[in-house]
Amino acid sequence: xxxxxxVIVTFNRSSYLRGLLESVAALDPAPEQVIVVDNASTDDxxxxxxxxxxxxxxxxxxxxxxxxxxxxGGFAAGVARALDAGAQWLWLMDDDVEVLPGALGxxxxxxxxxxxxxxxxxxxxxxxxxxxxxxxxxxxxxxPVRGNVFADRPVFATNVGCFEGMLVSARVxxxxxxxxxxxxxxxxxxxxxxxxxxxxxxxxxxxxxxxKVRPQKQIDLGIRHLNDSSDLSRFCAMRNRGHxxxxxxxxxxxxxxxxxxxxxxxxxxxxxxxxxxxxSLRGAGSLWRGWRGSRRILRDPxxxxxxxxxxxxxxxxxxxxxx
Numbered sequence: 122x123x124x125x126x127x128v129i130v131t132f133n134r135s136s137y138l139r140g141l142l143e144s145v146a147a148l149d150p151a152p153e154q155v156i157v158v159d160n161a162s163t164d165d166x167x168x169x170x171x172x173x174x175x176x177x178x179x180x181x182x183x184x185x186x187x188x189x190x191x192x193x194g195g196f197a198a199g200v201a202r203a204l205d206a207g208a209q210w211l212w213l214m215d216d217d218v219e220v221l222p223g224a225l226g227x228x229x230x231x232x233x234x235x236x237x238x239x240x241x242x243x244x245x246x247x248x249x250x251x252x253x254x255x256x257x258x259x260x261x262x263x264x265p266v267r268g269n270v271f272a273d274r275p276v277f278a279t280n281v282g283c284f285e286g287m288l289v290s291a292r293v294x295x296x297x298x299x300x301x302x303x304x305x306x307x308x309x310x311x312x313x314x315x316x317x318x319x320x321x322x323x324x325x326x327x328x329x330x331x332x333k334v335r336p337q338k339q340i341d342l343g344i345r346h347l348n349d350s351s352d353l354s355r356f357c358a359m360r361n362r363g364h365x366x367x368x369x370x371x372x373x374x375x376x377x378x379x380x381x382x383x384x385x386x387x388x389x390x391x392x393x394x395x396x397x398x399x400x401s402l403r404g405a406g407s408l409w410r411g412w413r414g415s416r417r418i419l420r421d422p423x424x425x426x427x428x429x430x431x432x433x434x435x436x437x438x439x440x441x442x443x444x
Contacts, residue, residue: 122151122210122229124210125152128158129155130214130284131157131159132216141334148225152212154182154203155179156206184202191305194305196299212228212286214285217333219332227329228328231326232290235324245335259376261362261380263311281311287314295430296317298427304364308358308361351404359410360414362411362412366418388412
């Protein structure tokens with residue numbers, strides 16, 4: 122697909138990455154280029170990529186980072202490289218999925234109308250995977266949308282993003298800047314989609330384009346599935362509330378009472394995940410540490426949102442926070 126760069130972020134999942142790239146190699150139409158950001162993997166990811174590069178059917182470049190910057194840092198690096206290479210569309214993807222045949226042809230039908238597009242996804246068993254959500258600025262959280270959003274239409278407008286398959290135009294990226302690497306994981310794509318929706322059209326389309334290949338423990342809550350998680354993800358879910366508040370403040374949408382309620386709901390969801398999915402409370406300490414981290418961010422007077430690319434393409438090192 123002319124002008125399109127596929128940006129993949131990977132960390133220590135070489136077998137999944139190989140499967141993804143093999144599915145990409147079979148695409149017709151294909152992306153114009155593929156950029157893999159290796160987040161300082163310590164497995165055989167470098168060897169896998171070196172073996173695939175010479176005969177890959179489209180240009181395949183690798184951006185190897187010297188440290189693991191999380192999904193958000195990896196996508197920031199990959200998006201910057203894609204823009205430098207002249208990409209007009211960026212297809213952002215984790216490493217534990219495979220693309221379905223004809224995926225880009227299905228998505229390409231919508232690029233003349235919308236600026237930020239999400240196709241549908243199957244789970245590892247081949248069943249439709251629910252991921253239709255909306256972001257509520259009052260609470261600062263995303264919530265599932267009940268029912269079949271495609272029952273009477275092929276497109277569903279939203280205001281939230283997901284880097285597991287988001288197709289976004291370079292124009293949007295230049296307007297809102299690079300993904301914010303301070304999130305590390307969890308919530309970075311949610312906010313990126315919301316920022317995009319402030320001045321651009323963000324949609325889900327009724328086209329199956331991806332299949333999740335990494336199995337996860339989950340329970341069905343009726344309106345959504347709740348997957349297993351990790352202590353790092355739980356910590357970031359709470360810590361990143363501080364960054365989410367910063368973006369709401371910067372855009373005049375921060376409500377202290379509503380946001381506090383949203384934080385309580387976030388914590389409750391994570392506790393439910395621990396009890397119902399993982400059947401343990403051993404990760405509760407990560408939630409507490411994350412909440413304390415969010416309070417420090419909320420009180421930081423130097424916090425600033427990522428700049429639009431017209432104001433400089435590189436994140437301000439003084440505006441970064443390490444784990």
